[in-house]
Amino acid sequence: MKKQILYMILTLLLTAMVFFGLKAYTQAKAYEEATASLVSHMSAKKLAEFQLKELAETFSLGFYENDKKKNLAKLRAEQEIHKKKSQEYALYFILLLLGILGSYFLISLRAFTFFGSLGALVTLVFGLITPIMMVTIHKEVEYLGDVVLSFESKGVIGSIAKLFESGDAVVAIVILLFSVLIPAVKTLSLLFVSLFMESRFAHGIVKFFKMIGKWSMVDVFVVATFLVYLTANKGDVSRAEVEVGLYFFLAYVIVSMLVSLSADKMLHRLKG
Template sequence: MIPLLSLMVIIMGYFGLQAYSQAKKYEQSTQKLVMEKDVSKQAEYQAKAWVEKLSLGYYANEKRVLREEVISAQELHRSEAKRYTLYVMGMLAMIFMGSLMAGLRFFTFFGALSALVVLYFGLFAPLLTVTIHKELEYIGDVVLSFESKSLLGSVVKLWESGDIAIALAILLFSVLIPLTKTLSLMFVSVVMESRFAHGIVKFFKVIGKWSMLDVFVVATLLVYMTGNGSDVSHAEVQVGLYFFLAYVIVSMLVSLSADKMLERVK
């Protein structure tokens, strides 16, 4: 059972890496499209579009062709990122079912290991993209700003903008504590007969309710708020949010499993 579960975790990690890669490619293609829609380039695009219309098709607007290619690549990367994210969630469910059949100890260890994998991608994968644009007369839709943020990226931005206390709070409760908790639960499943195991689980049961959903919601709202306020016209959730949400759910289940496992040892 251990080799099979280990293989499933590796496959899940591979799918997660592919989802992360596609999400970054989507981010890059979006940035490329944004660069083509600043004021000067958008004005040039509209001028060439009018020339193309007046020439009755004899003149081809190369910028239109370029944009269509970028938009096509953008949609492909977005759909691929979502597809691989679904694969990750499917493998996660299979790991849970397989380890649960093997016993609480296996469930706790491999559940915590799986949580560590999705936490990693939840921290580094893009969490949210924010686009600020404005419709200008005769020029059309102009993009004023574009930002794509991961959870760690939002912490860095808050730190650089001077919101050090908030950045440290998010870093502590959404990064450091979840990471320490997950590693500790793996350790507990290995040495569950030790007298230290009960103390570790009890400690994280006390602080766990302060380090998960509520702070996660606050972190997400802060990402929205750091997109330059009221001018934000479009915000799109990315795969990093799904990975972090999966971690929150898995971590809760593994904590309950570890607690029940230690009760049986007693």
Template structure:
């Protein structure tokens, strides 16, 4: 009965975590859209019109109101709201994830390995599709002000696509293999091991991914993040801002290592 209750609780935590993850992803995409709207409003022609209206507002002594200023302020307000909401829902995801990790002290290794793997799969999915970095290229022009020249919001999967489209096939393949395909295969395999732990094949799976994990996680993730930053074109001023996708992927790295250890201990106990 206790085992069934724990299974039900863990299933509920994973579902809630998935819901919060969807909300975080949605808010991150809305932040991206509102930023793109702001970028269009700060292109050179739009910025010139904005500056002209600002001067007219100043010289009119309050009789003329710059409608573009009001619109821009509204966009900035919405943009900040979406960013705060994305971070808030990401915090909720991490809280649910922490509760699942704490369950390792309250349930058997087999159950924890399965649900820990399931939780890792959830955060990995959001880590692949949610923007992890936004890069804004802007320049200050005399009389016009700050003009945004380009804006890019990149997820890990989107960065692989961009690298392949720009001809960097080898680099794109390395990131695709070690930061996407192997993590997906590893997580699914660990969940499979928890279901059929009696199979001799299970020991080979855990041993293989313990070896591969040393090369496929943190250092390659750092390289992937740097490549995302470096793929943006240079200009006078570049502003890179970390987004919530980075936290999802980092959470996956940590959880997958713990689940790997759990699976290894589970099989060692079975052998003993």
């Protein structure tokens, strides 16, 4: 009875993770859209129009009001709200994930490997689809101020597609392999091991991933290289901002390593 209650609680934690993950993703996309809308008002042409309206407001002695100033202030307020909410929901997601990891001391290794694998899979999905980096190339122009030359905000999946489209197939394939395919196969394999640990394939799967375990941090390295690649565009100044998708992805790397150790220990005990 006690085990059933624990399993029910862990199922609820996973469900809540999906809920808050979707909330964080939605808010991250809304933040991306609000930023893109704000950036659209920071081209040389738009800033010139803004400066002219500012002059008109100054010389009109209060008879003319620059409505664009209010619109920009509203956009900035919305942008900040979406940013804070995406971070807040991501924090709730991580706390729930820590709750699942804490079950290690309460349930069997097999059950922990099962629920841990599901938690890792959910975390990986949100890590791949949620924006991970926002990059703007801007230049300070006299009389106009800070002019934005280009703006990018992408998640791993969207960026891989764009790299293929732009002809950077090698970079795209490397990121696809180490940040999508291998993590997905590894997580699904650990889930298989937890369900069919008596299978002769289970030991081979864990042994294989244990053998390549030293390459686990390649996931992080590839993403770091990917972020550097994004910021290496031509321009006067690059401004890069990390988004919540990167936190999801890094959380996945840590959780998958812990679940791999759990699966290895589980099979070692079974063998002994």
